[in-house]
Amino acid sequence: MVLPDGAHRALPAGARAADLAAALGARLAKAAVAAEVDGVLVDLSTELSDGARVRIVTADSEDGRHVLRHSTAHVMAQAVCALWPGARYAIGPPIADGFYYDFELPGGEHFRDEDLARIDAEMRRIIAARQPFTREECSIEQGLALFADQPFKREIIEGVAAGAGDAELAGEAGGDRATVSLYRNADAFVDLCRGPHVPSTDRLGHFRLQRVAGAYWRGDEHRPQLQRVYGTAWESAAALAEHLHRLEEAERRDHRRLGIELDLFSFPDEIGSGLAVFHPKGGLVRRLMEDYSRERHAASGYEFVYTPHVTKSALFEESGHLDWYAEGMFPPMELDGDQRYYVKPMNCPFHILIYRSRQRSYRELPMRLFEFGSVYRYELSGVVHGLTRVRGMTQDDAHIFCTREQMGVEIERVLEFELGLLRDFGLSDFYLELSTRPPEKSVGEDDEWDEATAALEAAAKAMGLDLVLDPGGGAFYGPKISVQARDAIGRTWQMSTVQLDFQLPRRFGLSYVGADNGRHRPVMIHRALFGSVERFLAVLVEHYAGNFPTWLAPVQVRVLPVRDDHEAYAAEVAAALAAAGRRVEVDHANEPLGARVRRGRVEKVPYLLVVGDADVAAGTVGVNARGGERPERDVALGVFVERLADEVARRSAPEPVA
RNA sequence: GCCUGGGUAGCUCAACGGUAGAGCGUCCGCCUUGUAAGCGGUUGAUAGGGGUUCGACUCCCCUCCUGGGCUCCA
Numbered sequence: 217m218v219l220p221d222g223a224h225r226a227l228p229a230g231a232r233a234a235d236l237a238a239a240l241g242a243r244l245a246k247a248a249v250a251a252e253v254d255g256v257l258v259d260l261s262t263e264l265s266d267g268a269r270v271r272i273v274t275a276d277s278e279d280g281r282h283v284l285r286h287s288t289a290h291v292m293a294q295a296v297c298a299l300w301p302g303a304r305y306a307i308g309p310p311i312a313d314g315f316y317y318d319f320e321l322p323g324g325e326h327f328r329d330e331d332l333a334r335i336d337a338e339m340r341r342i343i344a345a346r347q348p349f350t351r352e353e354c355s356i357e358q359g360l361a362l363f364a365d366q367p368f369k370r371e372i373i374e375g376v377a378a379g380a381g382d383a384e385l386a387g388e389a390g391g392d393r394a395t396v397s398l399y400r401n402a403d404a405f406v407d408l409c410r411g412p413h414v415p416s417t418d419r420l421g422h423f424r425l426q427r428v429a430g431a432y433w434r435g436d437e438h439r440p441q442l443q444r445v446y447g448t449a450w451e452s453a454a455a456l457a458e459h460l461h462r463l464e465e466a467e468r469r470d471h472r473r474l475g476i477e478l479d480l481f482s483f484p485d486e487i488g489s490g491l492a493v494f495h496p497k498g499g500l501v502r503r504l505m506e507d508y509s510r511e512r513h514a515a516s517g518y519e520f521v522y523t524p525h526v527t528k529s530a531l532f533e534e535s536g537h538l539d540w541y542a543e544g545m546f547p548p549m550e551l552d553g554d555q556r557y558y559v560k561p562m563n564c565p566f567h568i569l570i571y572r573s574r575q576r577s578y579r580e581l582p583m584r585l586f587e588f589g590s591v592y593r594y595e596l597s598g599v600v601h602g603l604t605r606v607r608g609m610t611q612d613d614a615h616i617f618c619t620r621e622q623m624g625v626e627i628e629r630v631l632e633f634e635l636g637l638l639r640d641f642g643l644s645d646f647y648l649e650l651s652t653r654p655p656e657k658s659v660g661e662d663d664e665w666d667e668a669t670a671a672l673e674a675a676a677k678a679m680g681l682d683l684v685l686d687p688g689g690g691a692f693y694g695p696k697i698s699v700q701a702r703d704a705i706g707r708t709w710q711m712s713t714v715q716l717d718f719q720l721p722r723r724f725g726l727s728y729v730g731a732d733n734g735r736h737r738p739v740m741i742h743r744a745l746f747g748s749v750e751r752f753l754a755v756l757v758e759h760y761a762g763n764f765p766t767w768l769a770p771v772q773v774r775v776l777p778v779r780d781d782h783e784a785y786a787a788e789v790a791a792a793l794a795a796a797g798r799r800v801e802v803d804h805a806n807e808p809l810g811a812r813v814r815r816g817r818v819e820k821v822p823y824l825l826v827v828g829d830a831d832v833a834a835g836t837v838g839v840n841a842r843g844g845e846r847p848e849r850d851v852a853l854g855v856f857v858e859r860l861a862d863e864v865a866r867r868s869a870p871e872p873v874a
Numbered sequence: 875g876c877c878u879g880g881g882u883a884g885c886u887c888a889a890c891g892g893u894a895g896a897g898c899g900u901c902c903g904c905c906u907u908g909u910a911a912g913c914g915g916u917u918g919a920u921a922g923g924g925g926u927u928c929g930a931c932u933c934c935c936c937u938c939c940u941g942g943g944c945u946c947c948a
Contacts, residue, residue, distance in 0.1 A: 278948065311946050318945095326878070429943035430877030437944075441877050444943070476885070485881095485921065485939045596875055598944080686947085779906050805906065814910035828908050840909070847909060 218269045227264065234260035234415065237272045247274040247451075249419055250283045250412040257283070259351055259412040275419070275451035285310035287349065287413045288339075288423045288449040289317045294405035295338035296445070300325065305407070306368035306433060306442055313459060314448035318431055320368070320440065327428040327443050335445065336425050343420050347401040349413040359396045359408065368433065369408045422456040423449035465705055471757040472602040478762055478770075478820065480753075481603070490600035490607035492750060497770035500799075502753060504768050506588060509612055509637070509746070516633050518586035518614055523566035525590060529556040535565040536723060540692065546594050563589035564742060567615040568724050571738075576728040581738065582618035582626055588749065589613045602754055609748035616741040617726070620667070623739050627675035627697070627714060634699055634712050634745045635679065640867050641756060642765055643711075645702040647682040651689030658692045659719055668716040669695045693719035703759040711752070715742040763842060766822045767864045773800040774821045775837075776812050778828035780805040785832045789825060789853060796857050798864075813840065823860070 217225045217236055227235060233251035237244050237260065250257055252271040253264065257279060264270060273279045289308035292315075297303050300321050308317030321327070354362065356377045363369035373396055399413055400406045414420060424447060431444040450456040467473075475481045480498030483491065494502055510520070529548060532538045537545070541561065548556040560566070567585045576583070590610045599605055618626050635646060650673055653665045676683050676697050690696055696715040700708045717740040720726075727735045746752035756764070766772050773793050777786035786802050793800040803812045809826065816824040826838040826847065837856055839848040 282948070307945075309945080310948075312948055313946095316943095329879075427942060428878070431944045432876075433945095435945040437876060441944080443877085446943080483939085489939065597939095598875065598877090600940095689947095776909085778908050781906080808905090808907050808912055809909055810907085811911050812907095812909090817910060824909085826908060830908085838908070849908090 217264055218267065220269075220271045231264055232260065233258065233262050233264060233270060233272070236264065236270055240272065244272055244274070247276065247280075248272045249275045249280045249287075249414045252279070257412050259349075260415050261351065262412075276455070281449070281451060282310045283412055283414060284420060284451060285315040285449045286409075286411075287417070288420050288447065289315040290349070290399065290401075290407055290409065290413065291339050291342050291417055291420060292335060292425070292445060292447065293317050293319075293407060294342055294401055295335050297405060299331075299334060299338055304366055304368060307372070308407075314426070314446060316431075316444050316446045318368075318433070318442040318444045320442050327445060329428065332425045332428065332445070339423070339425075340421070342401070342404075343417045345402075346416050346418040347404065348416045350400045351411060351413075352398045352400065353395045354398060355395055359398070362398070362406065363408065372408060420449065422451065422453050423447055424456065424460065462705065466707070466758075469705070469758045469761045470602075471604075471754040474757050474762040475603070475754075478757075480757070488607070489597055490595055490605070492603060492606060492608070498753070500770045501764065501768055502749060505641075505746070505749060505753065505756075506612075508640070509588075512633070512637055512640075513586050513612075513614070516584075516629075517582075518584040521567065521570055521585045521587050523563060523570075523587060523589065524560075525592075526557045526559050527566070529558055531565050531569075532558055534723060535562075535568075535720060537562065537565070544593050544595075546592055559592045560589075561591050561593045563587060563591060563611065563613045564615055564720060564740070565724075567613075568720060568726065568740075571615075571617050572724060572726060576617075576738075578619060578728050578730045578736075581728060582616050582622055584614055584616045586612075586614040603750040604754050606748075606750055609750045611744045611748050612746045613742075613744050616743070617721075617728075617738045618741065619728070619730075619736065620739050623668075623716065623741065624671045624674060626741055627671060627716070628678050630714050630741065630743050631675055631679050631697070631699070634714075634743075635681075637745055638699070638701060638711060641752075641768075643701040643703070643755075643759065647684060647700050647708075648676045648679065649684045649686050649689075649698045649700055649710075650676055651686040651691075651696045651698070653690050653695060654688045654692060658690070660693065664718050665695065668718065672697050672714070672716060691715055691717075693717050701755075703755065704761070707758075709755050711747055711755075712743065712745045713747070716740075717742055763820050763822075765868065766860065767867045769820075769822050770799065771801055771819070771821050772798050772864075773823045773825060773860070774816050775800065775802045775825045775827060776809060776816070777802070777805045778809055778826060782827050782829070782832055786827050789827060789837060792853055792857055793860070796861055798857075798860060816840070817842070825856070 217227060219225060225236065225239065227239060233253065234245065234248065237248040248260055250273040251260055251262065252273055253262060253268050257273065273283065275281065275284055286309065289310065293305045293308055296317070296319055297305065302322035304320040306318040306320070308315060356373060359373045360370055363373065376396055396408060397410060398406055399409045399411060401417070426446045426448060429444045429446065430441050432441050433439040448456070448459055450459060475498065478497060479495050480501065481492050481494045484493060487493070529538065545561045546559045548558050551557055567587070570585060571583060588610050590608065592608045595605060595607050600607060616626055616630070638646070652669055672695055694715050694717040696713050698713045699711045701711050702708050721737050721740050726738050728738050730736045775786045775790050777783050783804065790800045790802050803816070813824060820842060822842045824840040826840065830850065831837055834850065836850045836852055839851050839856060
């Protein structure tokens with residue numbers, strides 16, 4: 217055998233992957249869950265052929281966890297079938313951080329939350345029984361016979377027989393078109409599966425069932441809706457605990473929760489799903505974000521425009537939105553007989569009309585039109601989510617009209633601008649994603665697409681960031697680059713998109729007069745940097761766990777007089793800070809200091825200044841920095857004012873603290 | 875949209891076919907406080923609309939709102 221490090225290892229004929237692991241070491245043998253032979257993941261029980269390149273897959277690797285999760289899903293199916301005789305089981309793949317399995321229960325029964333505990337207990341019984349996973353292969357006919365009363369399995373087998381790719385996708389069935397593979401657990405259970413699986417259920421056990429959900433068979437809303445159970449599984453108790461802790465952490469940072477706690481925004485039932493109102497504190501943060509964005513846009517050569525929220529249908533007919541986006545739009549208002557008005561889901565057609573309002577010269581290009589444009593989209597009721605998926609939002613939207621020669625440079629400028637802006641808001645870990653032409657449902661000439669894609673790719677590469685391909689993920693009218701940012705706990709968020717568009721300029725008959733005195737078609741670049749202001753605010757809330765950097769914090773400083781005879785000095789301190797442009801409050805001495813300190817911490821105020829006898833006498837303050845362990849006493853007021861001015865001016869982002 | 879779980883005071887949660895409670899918050903007193911919850915009082919709720927019932931927060935129907943999910947992009 218050839219090992220990953222190139223070393224050779226001789227084993228007796230007929231040796232299995234497990235024997236190799238044992239030969240390499242007892243610890244490895246214990247940690248092994250599968251093997252990779254010549255690039256293919258297989259069971260440990262697989263016989264090795266002479267000269268094979270073998271890698272032992274351990275439970276603590278990505279591949280290993282994948283196997284663990286798949287096997288755990290399999291055990292779950294066995295448990296469900298034991299508890300609900302006659303249940304039909306569909307697919308149960310591993311997914312990021314876990315697994316699921318879909319079932320159809322007898323009599324149309326549904327899982328309830330309480331069922332999770334029963335399934336869990338049954339799974340642990342199976343695992344304790346140390347059932348081996350035994351692989352078998354059989355013909356299509358045998359498979360169909362074996363799963364005679366399992367319609368979903370039969371459908372997968374038929375898919376394999378037909379050479380369909382989707383069975384492969386589901387990870388459910390093996391190999392070629394003539395045979396399928398099965399795994400048996402003792403005599404108790406058999407499942408169609410490509411594998412590999414752990415050798416025995418005793419390798420499993422660090423799992424947690426998480427929730428029940430409905431899911432359509434094959435994700436198709438026209439097909440039966442199945443009952444899905446989600447779970448997570450890990451190689452050790454510690455890894456499981458760590459994962460559960462990450463989930464708790466994400467929950468603690470949830471912007472919907474912090475939005476209420478910090479009094480930033482709410483979603484009044486009276487207004488409707490996915491429509492937010494911003495309270496004074498959230499409004500303040502939002503205004504600071506928008507003001508800073510405007511400042512940067514102005515400095516970067518954008519011109520500010522305003523456009524209405526509604527329009528006659530003709531505009532969206534001309535743009536084509538009504539042809540391909542109508543289901544995402546709010547229904548029209550009927551006016552003046554048969555005149556239909558729409559609330560806008562996008563700003564681009566309006567900006568185009570500004571461009572088209574008169575003849576344009578090449579000397580005017582690039583023309584960069586910017587607007588905080590409020591748009592409304594009719595998202596399905598089941599998908600609205602906090603501020604990240606809403607029905608009404610404000611995009612920091614701009615459209616750049618330029619020549620084809622200019623587009624490469626413009627895209628680079630946009631990306632640079634974008635990354636700088638995001639960094640100022642404290643995000644610094646990015647990668648780019650390039651989405652190319654969708655195979656179907658797209659318009660335009662191949663050479664245009666190629667040129668546009670090449671321009672985007674070149675600009676993306678110039679940024680020196682990781683570039684991930686998203687084949688076929690572009691819009692119907694052009695390819696796009698999106699900036700993905702990782703937050704403080706490692707989640708990625710899609711931020712901005714930059715899209716190249718040859719289609720709308722054509723649809724709207726846009727032109728400019730070139731140096732040659734001839735008419736030419738401009739290119740449009742669509743770009744939103746925050747994406748939407750609402751969503752970006754949500755990302756910041758979660759990234760900082762509500763601890764906004766001082767420059768964005770609604771209240772930057774709160775002054776706490778120790779007794780009420782320190783009130784006058786507290787007012788002086790507050791006045792000095794306000795004069796320096798800080799947002800400052802005084803929390804009067806009606807309550808014990810400890811209570812006021814606690815409230816300040818809970819409200820995540822960056823600085824709490826305690827002033828007492830010593831401070832009045834010396835002109836100092838006691839500084840409690842948010843997240844700090846202990847207060848810093850006797851800081852001269854002037855020094856603190858300066859320090860804070862510097863922090864705000866630099867927009868320094870704190871280490872995102874808990 | 876579909877499946878599923880929910881909606882009780884500003885927030886977090888109780889209760890139950892028979893008077894809807896608590897903590898925090900609000901507001902008012904008292905306390906005068908040096909670093910994560912002083913004391914007392916006060917205010918305040920069954921999402922909306924129908925139905926069943928002597929009686930509905932509770933059971934049924936509709937609407938609205940909401941959590942999770944609807945082939946993971948390891």
